[in-house]
Amino acid sequence: MQLPDSLHPWRQWLEWFAPEQMPLFGDLLGRLDPILGPLRGQHQGGVPEPDGLGDLQRRGPYERLLSSEWLLADEVPEEFMRRVAVGEHLFLAPQYRSRQANRLIVVLFDAGPLQLGAARLVHLALLILLARRAQEAGAELRWGILQEAPRLHELDTSAQLKRLLSARTYHTVSDAHWQAWCAWLAEQPDQAGECWVVGQRLPRTDSQSCTHRVQIHRSLEGQSLSFELQGVTTRRVSLPIPEEGSAVRLLSGQFEAEVVAAAPAVKGTVPRVALNLPPVISSAGTHVALKLLDEDGMVVIKLPTEHQKKSLQVRRNLWSSGRVPLAATFSGRNLGAVLSQHDWLWFWKVPGLRAVEKPPREQLQLPPGTARLLPVVWLNGGRTGRLFLLDTQGHLAYWEAASGESAPRSPPAKTRRWADNVLGLAKVANETMAYVRSDGGRLYAHSVGTEGAASCGHVIGNAEGVSQVLFAASRLWHRSFGGCALLSVDNGKQRWQIISATGCSMPSERVDLAHGWKGLGLLRQYRGDPYSLVLIGPDQQTVALHSEGQQRVLFTAASDIVKISFCPMSGLVAALTSARELLVYSVPQRTLRLQIFCNQVAAKHKEGADA
Known part of the structure; x- marks a missing residue:
């Protein structure tokens, strides 16, 4: 991304945003950066530790008097007393170990009703400025929400910005909120060098526990925002209200460099679903099913079309009480299960x-x-x-x-x-499935069609250390080998060996993932295309695609993804978050097919429901 020279210091974080959003952030960063001032970390307390002898001084205790001075007391006592009177004695001065300021910056945001709207964009800009401030000083940045239970987060992906935006509450900041944070921070092994508190009508703080207070509020005429920084001195700056269209997109979390188009806006509600089982995706990519929480059964959702005007088609499928689902799959648009x-x-x-x-x-x-x-x-x-x-x-x-x-x-x-000794199983083509088995230390890939006969085994590698298999959907499975990926783990990091289909110019490719990243699925859209790995990030919110040595973000969820599925036939990713939000994303089309909360509580379950 091409950035003006004035924005280069924040390039690392601005790459998370779309180019058309640069002017808005460029203006905010340019106005706020000059008034933040230098890093003023609090020095560590305690008694300084001696580290040998340092300089000579004219003052000090007589147990540190130079030996040559004591010789004068024996040989020339009058001279010794004269030096005492005029302060000419020399003393040894101890050397103390230098103590650096604490290199931890903590910023706590007010997520209450007084900070809705444009003030939240100022929160984003300030968080980016403090991230750069910490990086320059070799410090660490952590942030949290004042109204939530004390917990600090890093700022390593755009998902953390979405987490900040999604933290909303109807409660203003109270003294109890601040006291809970003070007590928690005091118990942490790493003490904060700077503690920033950002919001409006903030509780009373002291300079020891809070080094910087930022008050953000609208001006009386409503045409600008007032940003007031209270630290060693008080500084103020007036900020313009951002353009409404850009502000709405940013506040809704649509700010990645690759902006995900909004899912079709359709009316409809989905019953409350369980969070312990993953979504089930139909091979045709037309339906998604989830386990119901309040009833024995599953809810089936027909994915809407791009310009659909009808309400979302949702149907509940119930089975007899007491039966536990072991497996579920679609046959066309009909859902079946093994109970x-x-x-x-x-x-x-x-x-x-x-x-x-x-x-x-x-x-x-x-x-x-x-x-x-x-x-x-x-x-x-x-x-x-x-x-x-x-x-x-x-x-x-x-x-x-x-x-x-x-x-x-x-x-x-x-x-x-x-x-x-089968490691994996998947449907890979119309009425064709594939599986990989281990035999004699080697791995063999087979396909099975409607006639019910397995193909001859295709040798794909050694079995040692392989713990998981991902399959690529391809019509090549009808007559030969269609491609798969084998997982091994090296020092806690996933390593995938992609075995190409029969006849490919590159028979094998190794992909080493960064720590915490995990493979979800293998995709090859057209014959001749490279293989792509669908991944989920260590933050449990980012879904990405690794292809030809490059990794790019597909989408990020506003809260943690608790269950996620990938269908190699349709190329759909279905992610269920801790907030019971279902996101269905088409990797081939790079579009969000559905985004809806599955939390509708039936009337008979509303009393005492844990929505």
Whole structure:
């Protein structure tokens, strides 16, 4: 991004914003930077520690008097007394270890109703200025919200700016809020050299606990903002009200350099969903399903079109009480699931399959809780359908279902073993699935079509150290190998080995991710295109794409992502946040397909609900 010379000091943070937003921030940064003043960290307290002997001084205790002076007392006592009278004695002065000022800058923001609107943009600008201030001084910057429980955050990604904007409350700052922060900061091992408090009608503070107070409020005529910094001295500056269109986009979190177009604006509500299971995405990319929180079942959402005027299509699908979902998948637009209850497996809305007894644990290891959904693929071959399920120990099992006229007369399905030592399973093409198994220390990739026969194994590498497999969707799987990625972990960092499809010019590529980044999926949109890894960042809010050695942000969530799914067939990412906000993003189209809160509480559950 090309920036004017005046904005280069803040380039590292301004790259998070779109070019058209530079004038707004350039004006704010230019007006605020001159009045902040130099870093004035508080020096560490305590008794200074001696570090040997330093200089000679005319004053001091007589136990530090030079030895030559004591010789005068023995040999020439009159001269000794004269020197005492006129102050000519020389004393040894101790050298003390120098103490640097504390290099931690803490800034606490008021997120109450008095700071809504343009004042929040001033918060962003001030946070960027203080980040640069800390960087120049070799210090660290941490920020928090005055009205929230004490907790400090870093400023390392644009997601932190969104976190700041999303922190809103109807409560103004009280003395209790400030006292809670003071007590918490006093208990921390690293004491703050500077503590900034930013807001309006701030509580009373002292210079020891708060070095800088910033009061931001609208002028009486409402045409400007007043920024008043109270530190060693008081400085004021008047700031213009930003242009409404740019301000609204920034306040809504649309400020990344690659601006994500807003999702289609459709009316509709979604029932409250559980946060312990990931979203389920249809292969066609038309529907997303989530587990309901207040009822036994799932809610299915049809993704809206770009110019849709109708309300969002949402339908609740309920099953019998007490049954626990183990796996869920779509067949077209219809959702089906494998449910567990006592000693039985139930195939909910899976055509042609009836309940079966649970197989022994050595044949199929099923999780006792509901912390995850097992990989599952439904292949419909016309007269016969097959449901494949991969358990937690690498056992791949399947059930056959008769369809058509013979379905009602078919005997109950049996749990059958397909393969062992399987690392991964996914649907990769129309009525085709792929899986990778380990055998004799080597990894083999197979595909299975509607006829129910596995392809010959394609050797893709050694099994040692590989813990996960991601599959790329491709029609090449119909007749050969369509590409996958193998995960190994090195010193806590993920390393992905991308194995290209048959016939590619580059057979293999290694991708080393930075600490905390994790791979979600593998995408190859067209034949001849490079492979791309879909990633989630260490902040649990940033979703990015790694392709051809470059990494770019796709979107960031306003709160932590607790569950996330990727569909290689449709290229959709579905992220569910801690605030029960569902974001569905199309990687091939680089568009946000849906953004909606799934927190509608039914009337019978409203009393005592933890929305």
